[in-house]
Amino acid sequence: AQKVTQAQTEISVVEKEDVTLDCVYETRDTTYYLFWYKQPPSGELVFLIRRNSFDEQNEISGRYSWNFQKSTSSFNFTITASQVVDSAVYFCALSEVDTGRRALTFGSGTRLQVQP
């Protein structure tokens, strides 16, 4: 069965520090998608990135970068030079294509606190 694990429940950093949020997933599908969503204190879920299982290229978007490694079933998220506005809960999620289970399976989230 599919599963997403975010072992870090809460991380606290000081502004300008780099921080990496870990995500490990389990699936039997060959084709699947991985996602990161941000949930700020206001509560909405904001899409950050989607990666399909055949694309292991790392991606950088401004201060954000993602490292996808199929060999370790991990899809980690790094924020460089963190800012107070990055404080939020971050969720990693998986959807499976082969089995047709397109519903998202979420991890339990990592709460990031960036202190000024």
Add this chain to the structure above:
Amino acid sequence: EPEVTQTPSHQVTQMGQEVILRCVPISNHLYFYWYRQILGQKVEFLVSFYNNEISEKSEIFDDQFSVERPDGSNFTLKIRSTKLEDSAMYFCASRGTGTKETQYFGPGTRLLVL
């Protein structure tokens, strides 16, 4: 930029009452979803809807829940007889077809059952 909208933003109800949560998905999307998030916990899938029928549902989505697309724009979640444990944030999401696999979420409806 198109977005998913949800109404109401907050709802308080008495146990045993029926509630209807409403969503307007992104206009050219064909797949619709409901998720819920109990306070402080992870987001859980409830149901997905495509071509006017349920395509997938979780074990949470029991007989007290139903979904409907009453017209060309709205997508609703009905809880027939609310329980205390139904108190949660309910999120609607929609996605496009083909390679557009990203689900975009609405702002959520916070439901409190007393």
